[in-house]
Amino acid sequence: EVQLVESGGGLVQPGGSLRLSCAASGFTFSRYWMQWVRQAPGKGLVWVSRINDEGITTNYADSVKGRFTISRDNAKDTAFLLMNSLTAEDTAVYYCAREGGHGDAAVDYWGQGVLVTVSS
Amino acid sequence: SYELTQPPSVSVSPGQAASITCSGDKLGDKYACWYQQRPGQSPVLVIYQDTKRPSGIPERISGSNSGNTATLTISGTQAVDEADYYCQTWDSGTVVFGGGTKLTVL
Numbered sequence: 001e002v003q004l005v006e007s008g009g010g011l012v013q014p015g016g017s018l019r020l021s022c023a024a025s026g027f028t029f030s031r032y033w034m035q036w037v038r039q040a041p042g043k044g045l046v047w048v049s050r051i052n053d054e055g056i057t058t059n060y061a062d063s064v065k066g067r068f069t070i071s072r073d074n075a076k077d078t079a080f081l082l083m084n085s086l087t088a089e090d091t092a093v094y095y096c097a098r099e100g101g102h103g104d105a106a107v108d109y110w111g112q113g114v115l116v117t118v119s120s
Numbered sequence: 121s122y123e124l125t126q127p128p129s130v131s132v133s134p135g136q137a138a139s140i141t142c143s144g145d146k147l148g149d150k151y152a153c154w155y156q157q158r159p160g161q162s163p164v165l166v167i168y169q170d171t172k173r174p175s176g177i178p179e180r181i182s183g184s185n186s187g188n189t190a191t192l193t194i195s196g197t198q199a200v201d202e203a204d205y206y207c208q209t210w211d212s213g214t215v216v217f218g219g220g221t222k223l224t225v226l
Binding site: 035037044045046047050057059060061062095100102103104105106107108110111112113 | 121151152153155157162163164165168169172174204206208209210213214215216217218219220
């Protein structure tokens with residue numbers, strides 16, 4: 001069974017940093033692109049970042065470019081999202097997601113999400 | 121940057137067909153997919169590559185994509201279909217979501 005389990009969320013002050021982790025199991029992690037998607041309370045889904053299977057190619061939404069860094073450790077089946085210079089606008093549930101490999105960036109598995117709250 | 125536009129809400133009577141549109145410049149030249157999200161739950165992929173259904177998704181859910189519009193159609197809508205629906209595509213390596221449509225089954 002495919003599982004994605006996020007951790008590392010919580011309350012952080014504006015300007016602070018946080019690193020999210022996504023532990024994957026039930027599939028060959030090193031063969032799949034991974035994404036982070038966020039959802040502010042009561043709002044829609046917003047794409048944040050994606051990384052290729054080898055961890056070499058990364059893409060970012062304009063709103064997080066230069067502040068967030070996606071990475072992965074294929075030996076530990078884990079993806080990461082390092083978030084710096086956080087603002088209140090970054091408050092959201094952050095989902096770790098696996099692309100299905102169909103060439104259209106569609107996500108076939110999602111984690112349960114982890115809440116990040118940026119507030120003083 | 122690329123944008124996808126969805127109607128905020130769609131209402132349908134039980135047993136009727138519901139259509140949710142997703143508009144973007146030359147969207148038909150790209151792949152579109154759709155997600156269903158029920159309250160308090162993670163999204164679920166219901167359509168990928170414009171028209172394909174993942175395993176476990178009922179046949180009454182279908183998709184199309186042509187011109188500037190992708191469409192998700194639910195035939196014989198049931199109460200269980202009441203949820204938020206999001207379209208998604210990707211362009212130049214970046215992923216784009218539509219704003220979401222709340223489907224209400226009256």
